[in-house]
Amino acid sequence: MKKEIHIIYKEIETKDLARKLAQKILSEKTSQKPIVIGLLGDLGAGKTTFLQGFANGLGVKERVLSPTFVILRKFKIKRRFFYHIDCYRLKSPKELLDLGFKEIIHNHLNIIAVEWADKVKKIMPKNSIWIKIDSMGENKRRIIIDKLC
Numbered sequence: 001m002k003k004e005i006h007i008i009y010k011e012i013e014t015k016d017l018a019r020k021l022a023q024k025i026l027s028e029k030t031s032q033k034p035i036v037i038g039l040l041g042d043l044g045a046g047k048t049t050f051l052q053g054f055a056n057g058l059g060v061k062e063r064v065l066s067p068t069f070v071i072l073r074k075f076k077i078k079r080r081f082f083y084h085i086d087c088y089r090l091k092s093p094k095e096l097l098d099l100g101f102k103e104i105i106h107n108h109l110n111i112i113a114v115e116w117a118d119k120v121k122k123i124m125p126k127n128s129i130w131i132k133i134d135s136m137g138e139n140k141r142r143i144i145i146d147k148l149c
């Protein structure tokens with residue numbers, strides 16, 4: 001995957017971009033491996049909004065809400081599972097390990113997205129996809145998708 005930089009002017013475009021990424025991930029021949037996505041960006045940047053579009057692209061039917069207080073939510077999708085993790089309230093990566101993170105990221109059926117992934121960077125897999133969202137105004141965002149952060 002090549003580094004992509006997107007300038008976005010509306011919330012719907014963020015969701016569309018995310019939906020396309022999800023569809024691309026599902027269609028890849030190599031999709032029989034765990035996929036881990038780390039999201040970076042300040043509060044209100046659009047990480048959860050992005051993941052709502054992403055989940056939609058994966059085929060999640062339920063409403064995707066921020067898992068800030070529960071840390072982790074699991075959704076069943078066709079043949080696979082989508083994990084939505086939010087590290088905002090974590091004090092250390094160990095708290096995520098205690099929730100079974102290692103097992104989750106090694107199961108080839110799982111697609112995992114981690115908000116505030118900078119807080120658990122040292123336990124993120126080397127081949128993670130990184131998504132950085134910067135707010136550039138009320139609705140304008142810069143979204144960088146890259147293999148490296």
Ligand SMILES: Nc1ncnc2c1ncn2[C@@H]1O[C@H](COP(=O)(O)OP(=O)(O)O)[C@@H](O)[C@H]1O
Binds near residue numbers: 010139140
């Ligand atoms: N282009 C955009 N992309 C994403 N969110 C946007 C955009 N424009 C405005 N917003 C708003 O910014 C807020 C982003 O919130 P949220 O996704 O919860 O951020 P985070 O999870 O990064 O804290 C939402 O209120 C959303 O409606």
Ligand SMILES: [Mg+2]
Binds near residue numbers: 048086115
């Ligand atoms: Mg959020």
